[in-house]
Amino acid sequence: MSLTVAVAGASGYAGGELLRLLAAHPEFEVTTVTAHSNAGQKLGTVQPHLRSMADLTLVETTPETLAGHDIVFLALPHGASGPVTAGLGDDALVVDCGADHRLEDEADWAAYYGGDYAGAWTYGLPELVLDGGSTQRDKLVGARRIAVPGCNATAVTLALAPGIRAGVIDADDIVAVLAVGTSGAGKSLRADLLYSEQTGSAVPYAVGGSHRHNPEIRQNLGAAGGTDVTMSFTPVLVPMSRGILATATAKLAGGIRPADVRSAWELAYANEPFVHLLPEGTSPRSGDTTGANTALIGVAVDEASGRVVTVTAIDNLVKGTAGAAIQSANIALGLPEAMGLPVDGVAP
Known part of the structure; x- marks a missing residue:
């Protein structure tokens, strides 16, 4: 049975790339897409290249519209993810493509971003080699909150x-x-x-x-x-x-x-x-x-x-953002890591 997916910030570049990749994922089904100023429009109006999802209607980004899904991908501006994720329960896997949960040091957050510090989540770069001999992949297994790296x-x-x-x-x-x-x-x-x-x-x-x-x-x-x-x-x-x-x-x-x-x-x-x-x-x-x-x-x-x-x-939108998000979600859920993700580029 497919896992239900919500994508917040679906009208932006990162959100659109998430949807493009999710459309080919055999285990994920996108059921909800959200936006801010574009709420109320059909997805095909703002992301015309996404023909397979063109009839989905963008709704407001709130904890209520995101609740009840197996997986929530957040492609929101920096500083916007924290207030939304605070209202989500522990049932869903939440993957944040923004910066809100990347930094472990609150002082770094204050110096480079400012505003409220939302805390660090499991870092979504599986191939990061760690000093002890393992990789970040081990920490992603079973994770329920994942912070996608910056590109x-x-x-x-x-x-x-x-x-x-x-x-x-x-x-x-x-x-x-x-x-x-x-x-x-x-x-x-x-x-x-x-x-x-x-x-x-x-x-x-x-x-x-x-x-x-x-x-x-x-x-x-x-x-x-x-x-x-x-x-x-x-x-x-x-x-x-x-x-x-x-x-x-x-x-x-x-x-x-x-x-x-x-x-x-x-x-x-x-x-x-x-x-x-x-x-x-x-x-x-x-x-x-x-x-x-x-x-x-x-x-x-x-x-x-x-x-x-x-x-x-x-590609800053794939390995740098959306692809890393899906790759990390696959690992967290115990699915094949490469499921739904392309290794071949587009040329010319």
């Missing part, structure tokens, strides 16, 4: 955590520069996201350590065994609708030979269905992950500078 945090974490856990790179001088598609900024109307403003230009934002994914990345790399994690993280908005290409570098640890570096990533991701280490000497393209729940990683050693260089590609 930039996913890319940088997957890029560097294996090297930190294996001790082949240091965590005290990380530099990450990310080329990010415009859908990562959401669907709201903003002058700086207009086609004429973005086309033909690359624009850095949140320069100087102010991006809200900073504490999340440091939290993850600390869980992988990093001490005194310091990072310079700069995202750059580029004229593509979706995707992230993250170049992250770290110092080669003392006594580590360049020839020994690659094995850390090979060991970490050898059996992962969605995180793939590319052959030596190759790097991914962001477009190779479009529409897929995959992370493609290239690893190299810059011997002249004594640094390890990683290049990671993900």
Whole structure:
């Protein structure tokens, strides 16, 4: 028997991507979709590409409309999930794609987000390697409340955590520069996201350590065994609708030979269905992950500078958000982890 699903924030990019993937899931049945300003409209009016669900009517996002479902996916603005989830009981599996439940340190929440702190939930990045030798996947089994990682945090974490856990790179001088598609900024109307403003230009934002994914990345790399994690993280908005290409570098640890570096990533991701280490000497393209729940990683050693260089590609709306949410829900419910999730991208 199918599990009933509600998707809150179904009119946005993340909500729409959740619905696109859920439509192909053999065990999940979407029965309720909610929105704010678009409540009362047919889903097909605001998400015309979702033909199989076009006749669903968007309703208001309240604990009452979300109650009674087996699974609730939240794709709401930051700060909006906490008040909604407080009104849901313990029966449903609740998966939050927003930031409200990612951070373990209340001081980090206050510094980067502000407002009421809603508490940390089980973190939904199964492939995160942990210092003790396990992965975050073990903690997701049987979870009833899951916080989906930020898309930039996913890319940088997957890029560097294996090297930190294996001790082949240091965590005290990380530099990450990310080329990010415009859908990562959401669907709201903003002058700086207009086609004429973005086309033909690359624009850095949140320069100087102010991006809200900073504490999340440091939290993850600390869980992988990093001490005194310091990072310079700069995202750059580029004229593509979706995707992230993250170049992250770290110092080669003392006594580590360049020839020994690659094995850390090979060991970490050898059996992962969605995180793939590319052959030596190759790097991914962001477009190779479009529409897929995959992370493609290239690893190299810059011997002249004594640094390890990683290049990671993900689709910010799939592996960076909706795909991670469904993957984590599959694990929590004891379903096959890859159920309903694509590994093949869309080209050209």
